[in-house]
Amino acid sequence: MKLAKAEISPIDIYKFLPRTNCGECGEKTCMAFATKLASREARLSDCPPLLKPEFKEAYQKLWDMIKPPVKEIIIGAGDNAVRIGGKLVMYRHELAYHHPTPIAVDVTDETPEDELVKRVQGVGKFLYKYIGRELTLDAVAVRSVSDNPATFKSAVEKTMKATDLPLILCSLNPDVMEPALIAAHKRRPLIYAATADNWRDMAELALMYECPLAVFAPNDLNLLKSLTKTLVEYGVEDLVLDPGTFTGAGVSNTINNFTMIRRAVCKKKEEALGYPLIGIPMTAWLDKKAKPELKAWREGYVASMLMTRYADLLIMHSLDGWVQLPIVVWRFNIYTDPRKPVTVEPGLKVFGKPDENSPVMFTTNYALTFFTVQSDIESAGVDGYLIVVDTEGLSVQSAIAGRRLTSDMIADAIKETGIEQKVKHRQLITPGMAARLSGEIEDLSKWQVMVGPTDSSGIPKYLKEQWPPKEN
Numbered sequence: 424m425k426l427a428k429a430e431i432s433p434i435d436i437y438k439f440l441p442r443t444n445c446g447e448c449g450e451k452t453c454m455a456f457a458t459k460l461a462s463r464e465a466r467l468s469d470c471p472p473l474l475k476p477e478f479k480e481a482y483q484k485l486w487d488m489i490k491p492p493v494k495e496i497i498i499g500a501g502d503n504a505v506r507i508g509g510k511l512v513m514y515r516h517e518l519a520y521h522h523p524t525p526i527a528v529d530v531t532d533e534t535p536e537d538e539l540v541k542r543v544q545g546v547g548k549f550l551y552k553y554i555g556r557e558l559t560l561d562a563v564a565v566r567s568v569s570d571n572p573a574t575f576k577s578a579v580e581k582t583m584k585a586t587d588l589p590l591i592l593c594s595l596n597p598d599v600m601e602p603a604l605i606a607a608h609k610r611r612p613l614i615y616a617a618t619a620d621n622w623r624d625m626a627e628l629a630l631m632y633e634c635p636l637a638v639f640a641p642n643d644l645n646l647l648k649s650l651t652k653t654l655v656e657y658g659v660e661d662l663v664l665d666p667g668t669f670t671g672a673g674v675s676n677t678i679n680n681f682t683m684i685r686r687a688v689c690k691k692k693e694e695a696l697g698y699p700l701i702g703i704p705m706t707a708w709l710d711k712k713a714k715p716e717l718k719a720w721r722e723g724y725v726a727s728m729l730m731t732r733y734a735d736l737l738i739m740h741s742l743d744g745w746v747q748l749p750i751v752v753w754r755f756n757i758y759t760d761p762r763k764p765v766t767v768e769p770g771l772k773v774f775g776k777p778d779e780n781s782p783v784m785f786t787t788n789y790a791l792t793f794f795t796v797q798s799d800i801e802s803a804g805v806d807g808y809l810i811v812v813d814t815e816g817l818s819v820q821s822a823i824a825g826r827r828l829t830s831d832m833i834a835d836a837i838k839e840t841g842i843e844q845k846v847k848h849r850q851l852i853t854p855g856m857a858a859r860l861s862g863e864i865e866d867l868s869k870w871q872v873m874v875g876p877t878d879s880s881g882i883p884k885y886l887k888e889q890w891p892p893k894e895n
């Protein structure tokens with residue numbers, strides 16, 4: 424029986440590795456590398472000996488074994504290029520999702536220049552900091568509404584001047600597409616799109632300018648499959664599939680189509696549809712009668728649904744924070760590896776301008792815990808120290824229950840962070856949830872424990888009332 428991609432074992436992989444334990448991959452043994460490859464935390468190219476001619480056959484066997492059922496496609500060039508697709512599994516819990524869905528925002532070729540530049544720069548400036556990560560928008564889709572080659576080319580050139588982000592060039596007319604592609608092909612834009620009517624001309628453009636090509640067959644999976652097969656036979660390898668995005672009453676059909684494609688690829692090994700999917704929630708703006716805020720709201724919820732089921736790339740219209748923020752946060756959540764809690768670097772964190780009398784607290788390196796504590800300390804304007812203990816990303820309560828946070832670890836962290844050279848007192852404020860470790864911490868560290876609040880929002884009030892500690 425052929426193994427599902429998520430079920431490849433390190434032993435299956437190890438058999439084809441050079442097995443010299445040379446360490447060039449950064450691992451001590453080939454088995455350790457095989458384990459990383461099985462969990463997709465390493466790439467085949469990380470093993471240099473495997474790239475030598477004598478291992479060509481082994482490399483191919485390994486690639487066949489681990490290659491994702493959804494092809495990985497690159498849009499853009501250089502540092503700003505985005506990778507889409509590369510999905511190994513249908514459901515996130517089966518392994519993890521790779522390559523978070525890039526979000527492109529549209530401009531049209533009839534947008535006045537100053538407005539176009541402002542909008543394109545707005546896409547590049549969008550930034551939301553969320554538990555230590557920077558959430559951004561990723562690409563610009565330039566749409567031809569003029570159907571005029573010169574107008575479209577000019578808009579693409581202005582967009583390129585205003586941003587380094589990857590581009591999607593949107594026109595179903597090959598005559599309109601080509602001049603813009605001549606100007607932009609070095610940026611490797613996604614050509615949107617080939618249809619039943621224009622596929623041959625669009626395929627020629629994709630081949631001539633070496634750019635990925637979207638295939639559009641709205642609400643017709645048989646046509647989408649047939650077009651895709653035809654394009655592959657024609658020689659176009661980098662494809663992105665668009666089964667159509669319908670809002671309002673068409674949402675359920677849309678989600679069904681996306682789901683059927685991904686199921687066919689991941690569960691039924693239907694290679695012909697094994698390409699990334701593009702969703703276009705901005706179709707919500709085609710409704711001429713609805714109010715703008717209603718269209719934006721529809722666009723937002725369709726984007727979230729499509730990101731969940733199973734869009735690898737989105738084109739949106741709204742740049743409003745209230746539309747985009749929930750989506751980029753949702754993307755962050757879906758694409759976080761479920762096998763690894765989100766962590767921050769352990770060690771000593773400094774707040775404000777502490778001195779030798781400032782309070783010393785501790786917490787764990789689970790990102791959500793850390794950033795909540797950080798925010799509560801900062802918003803209170805407290806000058807102090809926070810020791811962040813490495814619990815492999817578990818919260819205080821879970822870490823204590825699972826023996827990932829023990830009094831020994833806290834005593835060690837006190838020594839390792841050098842806090843004893845920074846303050847002259849020996850008072851450690853523990854989270855209320857860690858109260859039961861107090862006695863042992865005092866025995867091991869010789870510091871006196873002060874049990875702090877169970878919720879970090881109580882830190883400002885606690886410090887105001889309890890710090891500095893009263894003399895016994």
Ligand code: SF4
Nearest residue numbers: 445446448453456470
């Ligand atoms: S580089 Fe390749 S051969 Fe060398 S230890 Fe790593 S996996 Fe083994």
